[in-house]
Ligand SMILES: O=P(O)(O)O[C@H]1O[C@H](CO)[C@@H](O)[C@H]1O
């Protein structure tokens with residue numbers, strides 16, 4: 001047991017898929033894994049371990065935002081020895097050509113959070129995806145004939161910004177899309193010698209106003225789920 005995960009030692013696999021939404025975690029476990037066991041229900045933040053093509057993989061909800069994800073990431077790595085963390089999230093696109101349902105693989109994660117400013121005494125750390133995971137996932141996507149966007153995303157602390165135009169500055173500097181966890185994920189993985197990568201499905205587009213329903217975000221982003229699982233299988 002750790003503070004927020006009620007699992008026995010050894011019951012979480014070396015590779016963990018991490019959606020923000022715990023119900024997306026349940027969906028992935030039920031749809032894609034065999035011999036599945038739920039190892040965590042603490043706070044409703046479901047965690048499961050099962051077999052994907054015979055290989056053990058876990059799926060753990062992270063909750064929304066860097067504060068929540070940081071708790072689970074710390075405990076997964078430090079208390080359960082997790083080595084590979086693949087966030088399977090949703091994101092808001094900043095560009096017309098990055099369309100709803102497209103895949104975005106985050107090479108790096110900018111942030112408006114004070115978390116790393118405080119951690120690095122006012123200096124600017126560059127949270128970066130693990131290259132081995134990135135290479136494995138993009139090669140797998142090519143093999144499966146899937147297209148994707150790869151680049152910088154924004155991990156924001158604020159879903160509802162006061163200024164409705166705030167996102168345009170990030171878009172002007174090439175940021176592809178916004179979500180709320182990856183800067184913390186990449187920073188903590190680097191600190192603890194683990195590997196991390198984020199893949200997101202575009203759930204809404206700030207440039208066009210298009211969006212998906214909460215049910216679609218929970219259950220329909222299966223292309224991303226399959227790609228993340230195939231990547232986990234290859235590790
Ligand atoms: O769908 P998930 O994985 O939760 O990701 C995105 O959705 C949430 C906001 O609606 C934030 O957690 C953001 O990062």
Ligand SMILES: O=c1cc[nH]c(=O)[nH]1
Nearest residue numbers: 090091092178179180
């Ligand atoms: O954080 C997020 C996730 C999806 N869409 C957004 O606009 N923001």
